[in-house]
Amino acid sequence: MPIISFFQAGGIVAWPLLLFSLAAVALIVERLFFWFRVTRRQRRVVRDFLKVYREKPDAAINYLQQNADLPIAKIFLEALELDNPNPEEFRLALESAAQAELPTLKRFNTVFDTIVGISPLLGLLGTILGLITAFSSLNIGDVGGSRTTGVTGGISEALVSTVMGLVVAIFTLFFSNIFRSFYQRQLALIQEYGGQLELLYRRQYEQRREVYAASR
DSSP states (O other), X not given: OOHHHHHHHTOTTHHHHHHHHHHHHHHHHHHHHHHHHHHHHHXXXXXXXXXXXXXXXXXXXHHHHHTTTSXXXXXXXXXXXXXXXXXXXXXHHHHHHHHHHHHHHTTTHHHHHHHHHHHHHHHHHHHHHHHHHHHHHOOGGXXXXXXXXXXXXXXXXXXXHHHXXXXXXXXXXXXXXXXXXXXXXXXXXHHHHHXXXXXXXXXXXXXXXXXXXXXX
């Protein structure tokens, strides 16, 4: 069946489902590009940063600034660029920066959930409309006659709209769950490396205090 004929067979609900599918594909491509960039570079960048930060904090901060497009680099820079904070202030800065970055990591999740929820309902609506068309065209005394076309057309609309709604919902749900798993792993990574950075900063802060106290 040609694509145009397929959508025509789906009835009126086929067109909003088509719009939902196009929107889902566009947002999925954007999220795939985002997560590919993050997962490909971020773990290596953070490990290299923590290794350099132990010996050369200034060089490590410059290295982070070169990779400031990564979420965890933005979080770390928000805390590291404060003017000599104490460990508690540093921890609060890390936490607030992480909270500010969460919307970027969860971007489009609500849209995906909306598409997943509405698409099957639109398919069900198309099913009901198709059955209404089929039953309104049904004439017991005219079986096999001219009105059979209306019956088959209504059944076709009911079946096609149901399939379209389920396909759009399943396709979107599959990628939505993948992005949700990326988000959960990202949160765990932020907590892990954020804790390591906090410990390193606390040690350096205590060393600076000891040096300052000894010099007085």
